[in-house]
Structure formats: C-alpha cells, structure tokens
Amino acid sequence: MKALDELTFDNRFDRLGDAFSAHVLPEPIDNPRLVVASPAAMALLDLDPSVAETPEFAELFSGHKLWADAIPRAMVYSGHQFGSYNPQLGDGRGLLLGEVYNEAGEHWDLHLKGAGQTPFSRMGDGRAVLRSSIREFLASEALNALNIPTTRALCVIGSDTPVWREKQERAAMILRLAPSHVRFGHFEYFYYTKRPEQQKELGDHVLAMHFPQCLEQPEPYLAMFREVVERNAELIAKWQAYGFCHGVMNTDNMSILGITFDFGPFAFLDDFDANFICNHSDDQGRYSFSNQVPIGQWNLSALAQALTPFISVEALRETLGLYLPLFQAHYLDLMRRRLGLTTAEDDDQKLLESLLQLMQNSSVDYSLFFRRLGDQTPEQAITRLRDDFVDLKGFDAWGELYVARVSREGTLDQEQRRQRMHAVNPLYILRNYLAQNAIDAAQNGDYSEVRRLHTVLSNPFEEQPGMESYAERPPEWGKHLEISCSS
Numbered sequence: 333m334k335a336l337d338e339l340t341f342d343n344r345f346d347r348l349g350d351a352f353s354a355h356v357l358p359e360p361i362d363n364p365r366l367v368v369a370s371p372a373a374m375a376l377l378d379l380d381p382s383v384a385e386t387p388e389f390a391e392l393f394s395g396h397k398l399w400a401d402a403i404p405r406a407m408v409y410s411g412h413q414f415g416s417y418n419p420q421l422g423d424g425r426g427l428l429l430g431e432v433y434n435e436a437g438e439h440w441d442l443h444l445k446g447a448g449q450t451p452f453s454r455m456g457d458g459r460a461v462l463r464s465s466i467r468e469f470l471a472s473e474a475l476n477a478l479n480i481p482t483t484r485a486l487c488v489i490g491s492d493t494p495v496w497r498e499k500q501e502r503a504a505m506i507l508r509l510a511p512s513h514v515r516f517g518h519f520e521y522f523y524y525t526k527r528p529e530q531q532k533e534l535g536d537h538v539l540a541m542h543f544p545q546c547l548e549q550p551e552p553y554l555a556m557f558r559e560v561v562e563r564n565a566e567l568i569a570k571w572q573a574y575g576f577c578h579g580v581m582n583t584d585n586m587s588i589l590g591i592t593f594d595f596g597p598f599a600f601l602d603d604f605d606a607n608f609i610c611n612h613s614d615d616q617g618r619y620s621f622s623n624q625v626p627i628g629q630w631n632l633s634a635l636a637q638a639l640t641p642f643i644s645v646e647a648l649r650e651t652l653g654l655y656l657p658l659f660q661a662h663y664l665d666l667m668r669r670r671l672g673l674t675t676a677e678d679d680d681q682k683l684l685e686s687l688l689q690l691m692q693n694s695s696v697d698y699s700l701f702f703r704r705l706g707d708q709t710p711e712q713a714i715t716r717l718r719d720d721f722v723d724l725k726g727f728d729a730w731g732e733l734y735v736a737r738v739s740r741e742g743t744l745d746q747e748q749r750r751q752r753m754h755a756v757n758p759l760y761i762l763r764n765y766l767a768q769n770a771i772d773a774a775q776n777g778d779y780s781e782v783r784r785l786h787t788v789l790s791n792p793f794e795e796q797p798g799m800e801s802y803a804e805r806p807p808e809w810g811k812h813l814e815i816s817c818s819s
Contacts, residue, residue: 333380336388341401342439343430345513348537351530352518353405357398358427359448359458361491361503364394367466367774368782369487370473372790373509376484378434384487393507394489395447402430402442406450410524411517411584412634414618419524421517421584422452425460428513439541441513442486446505459495462488463771465504466782468595470770472508474762474789475592480570481563482592484509488782490774502775510591512542516635517584523638535642538588553642558651561632563590565655568628569662572621573670574758575601575698579611579815581619581627583634597815600761602806604691604698612814629655670702671734672710672753674741683737686730694722697805699761706753709746710738758792759803765810766802 345353369384383389391397398404406423413421427450429442445468446460465488472485486507493503514534522531539552546555567590571578577599578585578592585594599610606622614620619627632655636648667684668676691701701720705713714731721727762785770782788802796802 334378335380336383336386336392337399339377339379339399339432341399341430342433343401343403344439344537344541345407345428345431345441346403346405348533351527352534353407353423353428354451356404356406356427356448356450358395358404358429358444360395361446361459361489361493361505363492364390364396364489364505365491366390367462367488367490367504367779368469368786370469370485370786370790372476373473373484373486376434376438376440376509377432377486389487390489393444393487394491394505395444399430404429404444404447406452407513407518408452408521409515409517409584410521411515411582412520412631413582413584414614414616415630417520417524418584420452420521421454423450424453424456425450425458426508439511440509441511443508443510443513444505445508446503457495459493459503460506461495461497461501462490462504462775463501464596465506466771466774467598467767468506468508470762470767470782470786470789471595471598472592473786474792475576477790477792478570478574478758478761480574480576480592481567481590483587490779510587510589510593512538512587512589514538514542514588515584515593516586516588516631516638517582518588519635519638520583523641528641531638531641535639542589551643551647553639554647554651557636557639557643557648558654560588560590560635561651561655562658564628564632565658566590566662567592568624569659569666571624572663573666575604575621575761577601577608577610577619577621578624579614579619581624581631583631586631586635599764599815601698602763602811603695604688604701605695606688606692610815625656625659628659666756669756670753672706672738672749674752677737677740680737683730683733687734690721690723690726690730694720694727696720699758700803700805702757703754703759706750706757708750710735755793759795760788760792760799762789763806763810764813764815765806768810768813 371381374381404427406427408422410419411421426443426445427447429444431439431441433439449458469485469488472482475482486509489505491503494500495503539556543556546552549555579597587593597611608621609617770785773781788799
C-alpha cells in the first residue's frame, strides 16, 4: 500500500494543451475535515485506508496542498442541456488535478469537485455544498456495489466556508475517480466551434488511451462509436433494471466510457412508477425514468452528429440502430435473473411488462418485491406478496403464470434459488430519505450516519445484522423529497 506522497502521476490530458483545458489552482476551503472516505476507492490508487484520517489527506483534498506532479486543469466542453445546445460549458466548479496510475497499470483521473471558480464558472461560485457532495459520494459507491458502471468517489471533505444556494450552506469538496472525464460534450465543443484539428487530436487521444482495440479496425472512429453505443445500451439497461433515475441526462453529463457520470438530482425508485421524475427542475419530464431509454439514444445521436467529420452518416445511422436491440437484450437478461429465471422464453417480455404494470397500479416497492420473491418458494412468495397489490385477481393470474414459468426451468433446490436471486436483488438501496437522514446529521457535525450508510450500501446483497432499518420501505415523507440541480 502507498502513502499519499507516493502516488505516480502521468498527466496525459494536460499534454493536449490549452485548447482543451485551462490551468487553474484550487481555492482552499476553511477548516477542512474528513466527512467520509471509501476504502474500496482508495484501493484503486493503492492507498492505505489509514491515511484518510491524517491531516495531510484533508489538506490535499480541500485545496490547501497539492502534489508536486499534479497539474490542475479545468476542462472545456459544450453540450445539449434539456435538448438545447449550450455552446460553452466546461468545468465550472471542478478541476482535473491529474492522472495517477496504480501498480496494476490502470490510470485514474483525480477530479476535485467544488474546488472554486474557473474560467467556465459562468457567474457561479465554483463551490459544491455538503449535501450534494454526500449524495454523489454515496451514489457513486452504491452503484459500483450494484455492478453498475460509474465514476468512483474517494472522499468528501467538509468545511466552515459559507456558500449561498436557496439558503446559506457549507462548502465541501469531493474527490472523484474515473479512467477518463471526457464527455460527449467534448466532441460537440470542437465540432460546433469548427476546430477539426483539435477535434481529431481529441479523438486520437481517446482512441489511444481508452479504446486501443479499435485502432486495429479498418475504421477506428467507427469502431469506437460502436463501442460507445454498446456501453451506453448496457449502462442504461442496468439503470432501468435497478430503478436508478439519473435526473439530468444532458450530453455534457454523458461519459465517453459509458459510465454513470455527474450526479445531480438522482434517485432510486421506491414505489415502481415508470413516469417518475426525480429532478424537481424537470418540469416537462424530459428525464423521467421511462424516458431514460430514448434519451440515451438521443444523446448518442448528438454525439454521432459531432463525429460526422470522421464517419459517414450511413455508418453512424447503422450503428445507432444497434442501441435499442442491445438495450432490450441486456435489460431482459437482467430482469430474467431478477425473476430467478435462467432460460429464455418468447413470452418473458410479456410476463415482465404485466408485472410492472401491476406494480405501477398498486404502488409496490420496486426493490423489496424482487428481494422477497426469492426468499421462499415461488408459490410461498406469491402468497406473501399478494397483499401488496390492489388488483388481486390480476396478480393471482400473473402469479399462476410465474409459478408455471419457474417450473419449466426444471428442479432447483430452494436454497440455491434463494442464493442466486439474492445475488442480483439488493436488500439495501440508496433511498432518498436515507441519504437525507445522513445529510441532516452531517450538517450538524455528526458524520457517523453517512459512514454507516456507506458501509451498508457497499454490500447491498448480503443481509447485515443490526441494519434491518435500512431495508425497510420508506416513510411517506421520504417518498416525496424534492431534489433539484442546485448544488
């Protein structure tokens, strides 16, 4: 394991030059202290978890100190926000401190969010607040534990620095890890500003650093775009399967690597609702839960437009056509596993759709239903879950079809079935009210709850003694929390 001063930097994005980012130093926050750290994320950098409790750790991730080899850069990009093109966005409150490679040879961006003003802050103060930093930390690590591709979160550092949002709050910084912070919006920026040389330089950089296998193909850019389409189809299938709502799927929030990126007003479904809108600012429901699938395709189309200097329109259209079939295949495979099915039948899609409609009509808890479905034999589970439904006749009919469907899978020991289903159906998810409880305590100086919640969510599939309250249905107030983009 390494000490903090033993990290090895290789600042590859910095070497692209000033057309791609601006050199900016982080602005320190007052009286920095550790709120929470992720040992699993620290392990990606070969860091000893014990260094999180040292003063130097808080100083490095609050802008007070900087590694000698770090070269902080604010990246420039543009993007479509709620469907409208914004010509220049960029890192308005975050800095790419540099790239570090670990003993396994993996490169990780160190991105400090809330680090102060940059040339791209657009009248903002460049700060992040404690509540948004805690939410992003918890979501990053929770999604990773659910095997959903995501940026990682190393730590949150709190402070006494006041910032104003709807009210006065305290500034915080979060250290985010990712193999790359290049977004769809990076390609859009150089396309719409008509800088083909820089756009090609960016594309060549991304190919060499993140898609080297595509360089062996006859058309490397097309091969790369196809992989981006494939990764996003799989990513969004996992969001839908586990009830995750991103909330702000702007193209500047879409990673070129197909990972969950830039957390804002996200939420996991409590009661199943295909039309759920997690972002209080999304008046039109553009980024509702069910809309995430077509919006994923819309965003890929925006990226395709930016890649027209390198790929024929016909090839782009053909590749875009892969998105929906790939999504559907991944999604149905995941949902079969959540239902405890190991084989495929033609009517599985219909079986799933009818279940989700019944759940929607009865406001059934999405995560707990699937978890409890595996607790007992199919017949016993259906009997137990029946009381959650208003349409008893409809659910009884579905239950008969489900029991018959499982029976066609062949004989399987119930304990084996339970273990297999519990391995894909989490007992613990990051519900908004759990995050809010942790935030309320942290804002009063008590960080024990955010650390406890992080520990629980890091192992979501295994029952943890003494943590039963984290697996309960939310109280009514917890289902109606308003989360906006303000952070």
